[in-house]
Amino acid sequence: ITQEQFILASQSLHLQRASCEAVYPVGLYGWRKRCLYFFLLVLFVTMIVNLALTVWIIRVMNFSMDGMGNLQLNHDGLHLEGVSEFQMPLYVSEIQSRRDSVLVLGSERNVTLNARNHQGQLTGQLTVGPEGVEAQCQRLEVRSRNGGRLLFSANEQEVTMSTERFTVTGSEGAIFGRSVETPLIRAATFEDLRLESPTRTLSMEAPRGVEVSAAAGTLKISSRKDLQLESTEGEILLDADSIRLENLPLGIAAASAGKAFRKQAVYEVCVCPSGKIYRSPAESVSTCQAMSSICLWS
Template sequence: MGDIKVVRGGFEVHGSTIVHGNLIVTDIASRDSEPIVFDSFNNFTINTRKGEEIINSFVLGKGGAIFNGSVQTPLVRTDSRNELSIESFARSIEILGAIGVALESRAGDLFASCLLDLRLQSTEGTIQLDAGQLYLKGLETAKAPESGKTVVSKSEIFQLCVCSNGKLFLAPPDGQCVFETDSNNVCK
């Protein structure tokens, strides 16, 4: 244990301290501009009780945290050696910001995955996709209409078409952006 100094209302410990068992305190603080470091062999648990509400979070041995309820923080990040994963196994995840929200990966991919719909919504602004290359996989392709019998090349170039409901589909480069039959209409 580091140096202990008895002060009014408690004591101060300077240096490193090892606690075996529980530590119950009113306040843990560090000197100005100095970090507080908690090092645990297995789990690290913090319990806060306010009235009937219990907020509990713990850090797993492999690294990670599980939160029951909402979390408010200005920053969520990981070091450059590990991936950051934010998951909800049974509910939804909402990331809200009063001024904005930034999702950034400085050294790799940014991956979002879900079972159902993934929505990007801007109520008053625009959604911009700014990249050197943009891939839209799995889009349906309309066949060229039988009338007119235009020669369609076997190229891999298509028109990107948009339905009035916002759905996207591909059409041959020399055809129109329409489906010939209603039974295979992606716009429905």
């Protein structure tokens, strides 16, 4: 075969092979292309709306480098101006108000302050509710503003008041269900002091004596039944310019019970063996008799 024929044959074979290869288009066409553009448009709109909302929130909440609105972040904590509302529990170590304003904690139901230890156990609780104030702790103390002097303390065993004066201004006074131990009970100035037990016995005891004095008034002791003055080791001393024993019963000797005494102006005080005191008409000699009617029925 000649060289020219070989070249022609090679060219014809190459052209035939190239015509037999399939041609595939590259890219997105039809509904796929439209969907892609639609998703891109939605994503772009979402980004614009998100950016606009972010700018609006920053504008409304007043975000800054120091904090957010009335809430400022300082080196010593948070500084909050105005009224704040917390929907969830708040855990802080200290809450302080401004120097020229008061601190107000408000709630529609109650306000509860809890104290816990490092293990999370409740050690103290203060609840301010519509029905009262309740404190649960091992010891409750009230101290003065100057010097921190203890004024009031209470625990499970006792209640202690360290004030110089305890004043009760109610019209009914103070009511104690059990015994009261105190070194001094004194009424206010120009007021009367009254110790009363309407249905029970009133008892005053002391290991070294009981002193009852009225410096500028009268002392009145009244009882429905018996009035007992008892001293186990000492004496009972009635020291006054005048001592009056009113409404003493008139004693008449049993032997002369039927005799009528004339109107008498002077009497003598007699004491029965039982200790009862009565009066008897004064005569030239003593008319006190152990067999008096008063002593027999005492």
